[in-house]
Amino acid sequence: MSSTPLAAIPSPRSAPTFRGRIGRDARSGHYAVPRRYRLHLSTACADGLRIAVTHSLLGLDESCPAVFLSAVPDCPSGGHSALRPLYEASAHRYSGPAAAPVLSDDWSGRIVSTHAPDIMRDLARHFGEGGPQLYPCGAESEIEAVERLCAEGIEDAAQRxxxxxxxxxxxxxxxxxxxxxxxxxxxxxDGREHLIRDELTAADVELWVSLVQLDTVHRNHLDAAAVQRIADHPHLWAYARRLAAHPAFGTHLDLDGIARRHHAHCRGLEAAGAAVQILDWAAHAADETGACRS
Known part of the structure; x- marks a missing residue:
């Protein structure tokens, strides 16, 4: 696999998106070496939560260490001061926000990628030996369809x-x-434990995080009747409860951080639905893990 050149691509959030990829050998530029790469995540961020769950499912604490950042960025620009050196080393005269998530290269001190789907795929394909097959052979189109469904049919629709x-x-x-x-x-x-292939895959990570966002963030701007209609999907929310009890999911559920990040960034009005919580996420996570990340 060849690597995408390390270059900044403008995004709507004004922070560049780095799209380097981890490959299989030296010709790729960023080839897979244990402990060469490091993750920088905030689990209060949806993309950070997706990567953190993937990282835990694959058991990558040793081969690709993760640094967990504060829920609310500490820079006026909306970025994290701890990431500023990486951005400045990776983009000439960079002055935008130093945003997470980031996959960095300890050898060069530069950013490999800030694109969550690429990061998740590269972790699974190059460091996930012995772990679950989060991207099973032949399932890529199904997983991509779930990603689009979650982005457009759940998160974008709920926000609008x-x-x-x-x-x-x-x-x-x-x-x-x-x-x-x-x-x-x-x-x-109905009658299924997982979304595709009768096994835990990246599709489950994607959907679960979207449901967390729906109940902990978007719900705050909907009226009570709308939230009750959203809650009236028993198989879907039972699925969300089951995954919350899985240690790789529940241990990263920073409910207080999600709330603080939302209030720091959101300029919308709180609606009556804010009082209608669909799941007691902390209780379901504690069923299996004993505690949630604070």
């Missing part, structure tokens, strides 16, 4: 359904799209 300053018919259309997505997933999960 609760957006301030948007016409009511637009919010209603977004809520309808969200409920349609949840309904199809609920029917699909």
């Amino acid at each position: 359904a609760g957006a301030a300053g948007v016409e009511q018919d637009e919010r209603d259309e977004a809520l309808g799209r969200l409920l349609e997505t949840l309904g199809s997933l609920d029917r699909w999960l």
